[in-house]
Amino acid sequence: MELVCPAGNLPSLKAAVDNGADAVYFGFRDDTNARHFAGLNFGPDKMIEGIRYAHEKGVRAFLALNTFPQPSGWERWRDAVDRAAEMGVDALIGADIGVLDYASSRWPDLNLHLSVQGSATNYEAIRFFHENFGIRRVVVPRVLSLSQVKHVVENSPVDVEVFGFGSLCVMVEGRCLLSSYATGDSPNTFGACSPASAVEWRETDEGLETRLGGILIERVGKGENAGYPTICKARFEVEGNTYHAIEEPTSLNTMELLPELQKAGIAAVKIEGRQRSPVYVKQVTRVWRAALDACKRDPEHFKPKTEWLAELGKVSEGTQTTFGAYHRPWQ
Amino acid sequence: MSTQPKLSLGPILYFWSRDKTLEFYERIAQTPVDIVYLGEVVCSKRAVVRFGDWMEIGERLAAAGKEVLLSTMTLLEAESELKMMRRICENGRFMVEANDLGALHMLDGRPFVTGPSVNVYNQRTLARLAKLGLRRWTYPVELSHDTLADMQDERPEGVETEVFAYGRLPLAYSARCFTARAHNLPKDDCDYKCGEYPDGLTLSAQDQTRFLALNGIQTQSAHTFNLLSELDELRALGVDVLRISPQAEHTEEIIGIFHRCLTGEENPRDGAARLNELMPIGPCDGYWHGKPGIDAGTLDQYR
Incomplete structure (x- = not known):
């Protein structure tokens, strides 16, 4: 399983690359991505520098372009697709049908992932995006139980990426107003x-x-x-x-489920948190790298080490972590 | 460009009994609504009205002169839910309202309508869906009249525009059932508690401000979105269909008020004021004006 880590800025990107990420994801400094916060994200120069840094160390670089443009802002999304393709990102993570349509027709060789914001919770929706836009990976919303995730993987024409750690969206992403x-x-x-x-x-x-x-x-x-x-x-x-009528202030941690996710054929695990600090990215990446390696070596006997969980506990939002929807009784 | 919009009745979003549902549509057949969407779109566990029942209701409404559509679920996770969606997509009789893109894959070129949970936020999305067989789309509830004007300018030939014009707004969907949670029950053993709240269960802030409505796995606005007072603008924008979302009581009266305002028998401002009296809590219309959805600035004078 590939470890996909968040990069809200260049120091975070370097922290992820240096601590064992297989891929990093980031956004432009505007509303074209779903972590549009002040002081976050990349201008064109920093992005080129970041992509070069990642590539030199054999790490892939993904661009999140996962919000929904309205007609008055369309050019901003279109230009972002063009810039990303010209910079040589390894994948564009999109959600909007119009953006995916543009990207797939203008840049047919550009690798497209369907963002969690694309709300694809079932394999029929994934097939829709695959057949129409040639997506090669889907990030599934944090609403599926483990058995439902397995069922999606079995029937999906493309690789499936899941969220492993970080803030927990209780609602289907892309449909929460x-x-x-x-x-x-x-x-x-x-x-x-x-x-x-x-x-x-x-x-x-x-x-x-x-x-x-x-x-x-x-x-x-x-x-x-x-x-x-x-x-x-x-x-x-x-x-x-x-x-807490909807959810307690908990965050997601699926580390214990890693052997099952691996067995299910999950292609990648995503760490949430582009809005978090480089220290967060460094610690979480390092721990998850160790966990993924251990799970790959010996899935039968895999168990999260106490020190890993302690390390993650230090950077979790809220005091508790949860399996979220992966664990059916949570629902 | 000025259009005389038709009226539609959206799918029932709540869990009503089979009898209440059947009686409801008997009455709806007598109303001046033009289009009726049928089916369960929120939770597949609420299967008291079966597929065959929906088809029968559809035939009766069609005989009464209504355009009938079957609506698909919004959040699909289980294979059984996909099976039901396949049955709907292949019904062979009524057009389908897709509420998830999985339905579009199943429809495979057959004509369709998209519901409010399918994100059509720009002209390129609209054009792409038109190529796949889109006949009508529902404007996303969180977008303003300005964006609709831009979209209407570039609307493809042969595609109608529908606007969610009345009802508690569908705001979010989850794996978790919040009505069951309010009763300390897990979703798998929910005791069908949502059946006790035919308009949803109102949730308030800690200072008693009424804020949201819990409807099983769906979260709605506590306030009722109402665009009746914007009728002139909706016409000027060339909106083809105004959607009314069913509520537990007074739906026929609401349809009647909209209809009389459309025919000119009633002033939309007076109609909007009358509608305020029929809502579970009160009105909101912020989204239409590019503001927070809960705002009701232009409606305050009628409160």
Whole structure:
């Protein structure tokens, strides 16, 4: 299985390459990718430098172009496809039918991956993208159980990549509008969930309040941790009970499932976190490299080492990790 | 360019009993709605209305002069769900509303309509789908009237545009069932709790602001999107179909109000004010104006 690591900037890219990534993924510095945050991503010069650095060490470089252009912004996505192809990326990770259509007709030799934002949860959808645009890999949304993932792999005409570690989307990616419902901007339209400009923190008599687009997303007492406000991981009131109505602030860690993922024929494991620091990328890449190597050597006896989990625990968001949907009872 | 839009009734998004569903469509046959979408689009476990029932309902509605379509599921994971989708795609009688691109692969060149969960955000996507047999597309709910104007300018020949004009907005889909979770039940043993909430289960912020509605694996807006007061603009944009999403009560009355506003018997502003009274909570229309979806700026005066 290939280890695909996040690169929000050049130092992160180098950290991933130097610590054992098989591939890195990154985006341009605008809304053409789903980690459109201030200070993140690559201008053309840094991207050329990053691709060269990766290639010199035998690491592949993927460009995320996984948001949905509207007519007024179409040229930006089209130009991004052209630039990526000219720079020699090893794959373009796209989601929008129009973008994939353009990329496959203008650059027939360009290797296309379907982003998780393409919402392909079943092999019929994957076949649609394969037959129409010649995609060669699909990243499946974080909503499938392990047995469903296996079924997809068995019937998919292309390689399947899964998320292994990092923030957990509870909703099918590419079809979640919760952020724009509160703020006007969503991953699809703007490339960000809960954009920072819509976040407000307020100290009140009832505790520290976090608001998103003016809506009270979280209220925590003294000594409690207030995480970054995403709607799906906040506490709400339903029928008189206040609780995490959608999901606790946990993050995904599937390391224990590695032998099963390997046996299922998964082609690649993706680490989430282009918005995280180079230190995060370095630690997570190093641990996952060791885990993948150990699993490949001896899948029968593979067990995550305590020190690996401790290392990952230090950089996880929230205090808990979960298998997410891979583990059926979570659903 | 000015069009007189037709009215459609979207698929029922909630879990209603078989009797309630059958009675509902008996009444719908008598309403002035032009197009009716049938089928379960949210959760395959809610199979109390069977494929054969849907076909029969479809025949009755067709006999009453309605254009009938069968809608496919939005989130497909299990092979059994793909099997049902295949049956729908091969029904041979009614056109299909695809809510996932897997349906397009199965339809294999047959004409189709896309629902709100198929992301058609730009002209190139629209053109590509038109080549594959697209007859009508539903405009994504999170986009504004400005983007629709741009899309309409480059719309391919023979493709109609439908706009989600009334209903709680479909906002997200998950592997997890949030209605079961609210009752501390796992999805596999959900006790069909969503059947107790025929308009969804309202979720509020900790300061009691009503925010979302939980409908099984689907998350909706708590507020009801309503574009009736924008009728002049919808006509000017050449929108062909206005979609009303069914709610547990008053759906026929809602259709009636839209119809009277379309025929000029009622002023859209008065109609919108009357609709506010029929909603589970209240109106929103922010997305249409390029703002957060929950905003209701232009509707406030009617509250």
